Amino acid sequence: MAEQEVILFGMCISPFSRRIELALKIKGIQYQYIEEDLSNKSPLLLKYNPVHKKVPVLVHNGKPIAESLVILEYIDETWQNNPILPKDPYSRAIARFWAKFVEEKILETGLKTNKVKGEELEQLKQEVHQNLKLLEKELEGKEFFGGEKIGFLDIVAFVVAHWFQVASEEVMQVEFISEEKFPVLHKWLGKLREIDVVKKCLPPRDKHAAFIKARFEAAKSAPK
Template sequence: MSKVQLIGAWFSPFLKRVEITLKMKGVEYEYIEVDLINKPPLILHHNPVHQKVPILIHDGKTIVESAVILEYIDEVWKGPNILPKDPYQRARARFWADFIDQKCVPATRKALWCRGEVQVNAIREAREALKILECEVKDKKFFGGDQIDYVDIIGSFLAYWMRIFDEVVGLHLFTQDELPSLCKWADELCDNKYIKEHLPDKERLADRVRGHAKTTRSV
């Protein structure tokens, strides 16, 4: 039997992407929790370039970056397909996953934590990006159709973390009035058996966000 280890931090949405996918595939693994403020040598050894989690170690081989790890898991282990088999649909899934990671996540983070003109521009950019996703998921249960797939797992940051951040900070980027389809998708996703098992406790996460918000505002 192959040995699988996963290094991460409990609050990380990127870690949870990997945990969700491993669960869907039925892969057993050893989880190693680390402190990201005082990074242990383990992180520096396995991910010297980015020095971030998650880190997947499979039979001594290291794989980093959550989106890359998801594709690796999908190719190595049997079980439900995370990425579509059809080449065109597979390309579309990669496009939307990249859109979320490269457009939505950075813009929403800046909107939540930055100030001044940077924040104003980020709020506008975040709203535009979320409206594009709103159109894409309209009339669908999930981005992949009736079953969650690669895009939904990548988008779990928006479905859970983003809404908690938004509530704590009070920017109201993710609202039912502006994004009804995306909110419906988020509710469906967070209620999925594979997803909800790996979501961090809401109050614990909110407390962490409040502490981060205080630190950011005091700078």
């Protein structure tokens, strides 16, 4: 394949950006990384993602692709070495199903917990707990969601689990995914954190913690 220009517009702390970096590194794709300040978005970001105006954006030979799940599939279809999605159509569909589940039932529900209190908060926590149990059941008996190596769902789920884990530890001093409550997911999370290519895609802990604490304080003080 001829030399190709690959540019990733991202943000250090964004789990969605880190998904794309992880996929690019797994594939061994050379790329230029451009860090965005989301409080002062660059003209190029606004040009390449005029709809959502957010990261990540992958620009391949001048053509932009936005939204992390869409970008992941594009990367896998364009560079077919080290596939992250299964070749079997049914297995691909299942991976996509669980990726959507992670986005809607764990990520979106978990983010709502910053905005509520009391009984509503407890209800959301219980909902996240039940959804994590369902996700854990899908992982049972496997090294990774992708089987014996990191796959599409591992990339999608890991960044969500890791980011919530850091947030829970830093803000509430508890584990989001504890060994006692989620032994399979806890082991999977620890295993992924020890893989070199994954380590390279994690933001520095102090920077990550400072960002989360600032976001948490802003959410608390925001008008209801």
